[in-house]
Amino acid sequence: MTSEVVIDVQQKEISIALLEDKNLVEYQTEQRSASFSVGNIYMAKVKKLMPGLNACFVDVGFERDAFLHYLDLGSQFDSYEKYLKQVKSDRKKLFPLSKATHLPDLKKDGSIQNTLRVGQEVMVQIVKEPISTKGPRLTGELSFAGRYLVLIPFNDKVSVSSKIKSGEERARLKQLINSIRPKNFGVIVRTVAEGKRVAELDTELKILLKRWEETITKVQKTEKRPQLIYEETSRVVALLRDLFNPSYENIYINDEEVYKEVKHYVTLIAPDKANIVKMYSGNVPIFDNFNITKQIKSSFGKIVNYKHGAYLIIEHTEALHVVDVNSGNRTRSANGQEANALDVNLGAADELARQLRLRDMGGIIVVDFIDMNLAEDRQLLYERMCKNMQKDRARHNILPLSKFGLMQITRQRVRPAMDVNVEETCPTCFGKGTIKSSILFVDQLERKIDRLVNKIGIKKFYLHVHPYVAAYINQGIISLKRKWQMKYGMGVHVIPSQKMAFLQYEFYDSKKHFIDMQEEIETK
Missing domain, CATH: 2.40.50.140 (Nucleic acid-binding proteins)
Incomplete structure (x- = not known):
C-alpha cells in the first residue's frame, strides 16, 4: 500500500488529504483564522x-x-x-x-x-x-x-x-x-x-x-x-505528528512557507525521510492534479455510492450518526438473496470504515445493514468491520450485529465531524435563480481581463474556470485564449479547475494569490 499526503494551502484555509493507493481516506480542512485548537x-x-x-x-x-x-x-x-x-x-x-x-x-x-x-x-x-x-x-x-x-x-x-x-x-x-x-x-x-x-x-x-x-x-x-x-504547533505539523508514518512515499505542498515548515519538522523526526517532502509548483490546482477534488465531491453528502450501484445514506443528528445500507439497482447474485446481501454488506463495511476516517465522525454510529439469516455471515461482516477499523487512529469500539441487524460503533470524538456540503448556493446567481446568458460568459471574462491588465496593472495572472469552459476557451488553432494573449499579453493563463461551478471563475496573480474580481451586480 502506498501512502501520500497532499497539502493545499489557500489564503483563508489549509486542507490536508491522506491518500492510500490513490484513494482519499482522511481529509481535514481548517480556517487559518480558527480560534480553538486541541492542545492549546x-x-x-x-x-x-x-x-x-x-x-x-x-x-x-x-x-x-x-x-x-x-x-x-x-x-x-x-x-x-x-x-x-x-x-x-x-x-x-x-x-x-x-x-x-x-x-x-x-x-x-x-x-x-x-x-x-x-x-x-x-x-x-x-x-x-x-x-x-x-x-x-x-x-x-x-x-x-x-x-x-x-x-x-x-x-x-x-x-x-x-x-x-x-x-x-x-x-x-x-x-x-x-x-x-x-x-x-x-x-x-x-x-x-x-x-x-x-x-x-x-x-x-x-x-x-x-x-x-x-x-x-x-x-x-x-x-x-x-x-x-x-499554542499547539501549526495544524499541518500537528496532523503530521500524529499521522506521520515511515511508509509515506510523498508529501506534496503548494506553499513555500508551509513547505519549509514541514521539511524542517520531517528532518527533525526522520532525517532519512526529508526528501519525501516536495514542493508542488504546477499550474493545475494541487487537489485536481491528484484527483482529490473529484473524490471529495463524490464522498461527502447524504448519499455515498460504492461498488455495483449499492449506496449508503448517512444522516447526522445531535445525538448520533445513522447509516443505512442500500443495494440500489445492483444485479442480483446468481447464488441467491443471502449471498447478495453479504456482498453488499461487506462492500458497505469497507466504505463505512473509510467514511468514518474521512469525515472524522465521532460519538455513536448506528448502521442498518441488509438483513442476513446465516449466523456465519453476520460474524464474517463483524470481523470485516473490525479489520477495516484497525487502521483508524481514533479509539473505537464495535459491537456485533443485534437481532434487528443493527451494528453499533462508538468512535472517539475530539472535533466536529467533517461535513463538506457538496450542494452550495449557485456562485453565478448568488441564489437568485437567474443569470446572464451563458453565451455572454466569455465576454464577461474578457471585460475582467481588460480591467486587470489595463486598469489594475496585473500583467501575469491565472484564470481558473470549469474544465468545460476551459476546453471551449482553448479550442481551435486560433483559440479564444490565443486571441486574449495577442490582445492583453502572454501573461494570460487559463487553468481548468474541478472545484469551479459551470459559470464560476477565479483570478490568481503570479504568486498564486486570489484576486477578487466578482461582483454580485453582474448577475442581474
Whole structure:
C-alpha cells in the first residue's frame, strides 16, 4: 500500500488529504483564522460555578465559555495552584518545577465549589473543540505531545503505550526514560518510540521541556487574563505528528512557507525521510492534479455510492450518526438473496470504515445493514468491520450485529465531524435563480481581463474556470485564449479547475494569490 499526503494551502484555509493507493481516506480542512485548537493552554478565569454538575464554566477569551468538570481538574491541581503562586511572586527569576512541592492528590469525591471560586485564575488545556452548541472541553492536567513522547508536568510516572507488546522493549523504554527525565515530570512513551535510541528520545524530551519553560515564563511575565500561553504547533505539523508514518512515499505542498515548515519538522523526526517532502509548483490546482477534488465531491453528502450501484445514506443528528445500507439497482447474485446481501454488506463495511476516517465522525454510529439469516455471515461482516477499523487512529469500539441487524460503533470524538456540503448556493446567481446568458460568459471574462491588465496593472495572472469552459476557451488553432494573449499579453493563463461551478471563475496573480474580481451586480 502506498501512502501520500497532499497539502493545499489557500489564503483563508489549509486542507490536508491522506491518500492510500490513490484513494482519499482522511481529509481535514481548517480556517487559518480558527480560534480553538486541541492542545492549546490558557491562563483563564473561572466565570461561573455549576454545583449541580460539579463543574464550572471558564472564560478563555472567546465568545463561548469553556466547560471544566471537577474530575478534569487533575489529581495535582493543588500542586499547580501553589506552584503558580510561587511563579507569579517573582517576575524576574523563574521558580523551577523541580523544586516545587507535591501536595496531596485532589479528592475524587470532592466538590467544585469547595475547590474553585468565581474569578480564580486557572491554567487549563483544551481537550475537545466546540461541537455544535457545546463550548470547548478543558482539563487541568497539562500535557505536551511530541512524536515519541508526551510530557506531563507534576507527574512522576513513566507509562508505555499498550500497543508495544514486547515486555523486554517496554522495560528498556521505561528504564531509559527514568534515567533522563527531570524531577516532577511524568512521561508517556508513544507507540512509535519502539526501537528508538536514547539520543532521539532525549532530544525530543529536551524540546518538550523547553516548551514547558516558555509556557510558564509567559505566566510569570504577563498579567493579562485570559491569555493563550501555549499554542499547539501549526495544524499541518500537528496532523503530521500524529499521522506521520515511515511508509509515506510523498508529501506534496503548494506553499513555500508551509513547505519549509514541514521539511524542517520531517528532518527533525526522520532525517532519512526529508526528501519525501516536495514542493508542488504546477499550474493545475494541487487537489485536481491528484484527483482529490473529484473524490471529495463524490464522498461527502447524504448519499455515498460504492461498488455495483449499492449506496449508503448517512444522516447526522445531535445525538448520533445513522447509516443505512442500500443495494440500489445492483444485479442480483446468481447464488441467491443471502449471498447478495453479504456482498453488499461487506462492500458497505469497507466504505463505512473509510467514511468514518474521512469525515472524522465521532460519538455513536448506528448502521442498518441488509438483513442476513446465516449466523456465519453476520460474524464474517463483524470481523470485516473490525479489520477495516484497525487502521483508524481514533479509539473505537464495535459491537456485533443485534437481532434487528443493527451494528453499533462508538468512535472517539475530539472535533466536529467533517461535513463538506457538496450542494452550495449557485456562485453565478448568488441564489437568485437567474443569470446572464451563458453565451455572454466569455465576454464577461474578457471585460475582467481588460480591467486587470489595463486598469489594475496585473500583467501575469491565472484564470481558473470549469474544465468545460476551459476546453471551449482553448479550442481551435486560433483559440479564444490565443486571441486574449495577442490582445492583453502572454501573461494570460487559463487553468481548468474541478472545484469551479459551470459559470464560476477565479483570478490568481503570479504568486498564486486570489484576486477578487466578482461582483454580485453582474448577475442581474
